Amino acid sequence: MTAIKMGLTIEEAAECTGIGRNTMRKLVDWGKLPVLKVGRKTIIRRDYLIANFRSAYGNNTEASLLLDFARKHMPEELSAIESGYNEVYEKRHQRIEERKAVLLVQEKTRAKGHEITQAEEQQQPEGIAA
Numbered sequence: 001m002t003a004i005k006m007g008l009t010i011e012e013a014a015e016c017t018g019i020g021r022n023t024m025r026k027l028v029d030w031g032k033l034p035v036l037k038v039g040r041k042t043i044i045r046r047d048y049l050i051a052n053f054r055s056a057y058g059n060n061t062e063a064s065l066l067l068d069f070a071r072k073h074m075p076e077e078l079s080a081i082e083s084g085y086n087e088v089y090e091k092r093h094q095r096i097e098e099r100k101a102v103l104l105v106q107e108k109t110r111a112k113g114h115e116i117t118q119a120e121e122q123q124q125p126e127g128i129a130a
Helices: 011-019 023-030 046-054 061-073 077-128
Strands: 008-009 036-040 041-045
Touching: 008 046, 011 023, 011 046, 023 041, 023 061, 036 061, 041 046, 046 061, 061 077
Parallel strands: none
Antiparallel strands: 008 041, 036 041
């Protein structure tokens, strides 16, 4: 039977989360991650990591702390990541704008076609009655 660990060492937590070991150690030293110290070994609760990574978005305190840390200690890497995201966003935004323009043209074409059809229907009864 394989047991699932309830706690992870800093190295294991770093590997699981993709955060570097040194960064993980600094977060522990700064008191940003709750840990259990057993002798020289530092244990981070698995459920804490899972819960905080699931909810790591905009207003999350931990996410803000990680971003602040990245801004201070890894500004080049963070700016590269942000520019990559911005590039993807701009491409998506441009495609959406192009689709909107196509849909507007199609809508105008349909509206004109509908107006022409209505005008023809109104003229047809007059011609039949005469």
